[in-house]
């Protein structure tokens with residue numbers, strides 16, 4: 001790539017519309033995310049953040065508009081999709097098999113990074129909400145996706161875990177992974193390359209103090 005040129009987007013949403021019955025939620029949402037970019041989609045309760053994330057992930061059909069994704073996707077939904085009777089380690093095994101990974105190395109590394117290795121043999125149904133969220137995040141990251149969509153990822157994290165989460169995200173970014181965080185609360189705006197407000201079904205970029213990254217919602 002030529003110096004100073006903008007990298008090609010890994011995720012691009014154009015003019016997304018989605019209604020539930022007569023209730024319009026997304027009304028022309030646009031988003032462009034490039035490799036290594038960390039984006040926050042910020043909106044009030046009910047603004048349509050989860051709807052947007054599911055549309056980006058392709059798990060919810062939209063009424064109109066286009067989503068283009070290049071590379072692999074990891075999706076961490078707001079409600080953990082875990083099996084209450086399986087242990088943490090069994091979840092790692094099943095998801096690693098589903099992704100055809102040769103071993104559990106990345107899974108164990110993520111468990112260490114998020115600091116919950118003592119729960120490897122615990123069943124998901126007995127984990128605290130925060131630890132379930134850590135497992136959910138681990139599973140979304142297991143196959144080292146190029147684009148990561150996270151719905152309220154640090155909700156329920158204690159401060160130490162919140163900081164570990166950011167260490168993990170910074171490591172991913174440094175390797176060119178793109179991350180979209182959906183949240184109703186941004187504690188530290190400077191961590192993000194782009195903040196986009198979801199209001200009235202559309203995304204509007206806010207300017208941040210960071211420079212050198214392409215900003216375009």
Ligand SMILES: Nc1ncnc2c1ncn2[C@@H]1O[C@H](COP(=O)(O)OP(=O)(O)OP(=O)(O)O)[C@@H](O)[C@H]1O
Nearest residue numbers: 020021025043044045046047048049050051052184
């Ligand atoms: N399956 C559904 N059927 C009907 N209405 C829905 C459905 N899912 C969401 N909604 C409605 O669409 C609107 C947007 O919901 P959504 O969950 O996307 O918002 P959100 O910004 O993620 O909210 P929160 O911050 O509370 O999680 C809300 O009014 C919600 O009640």
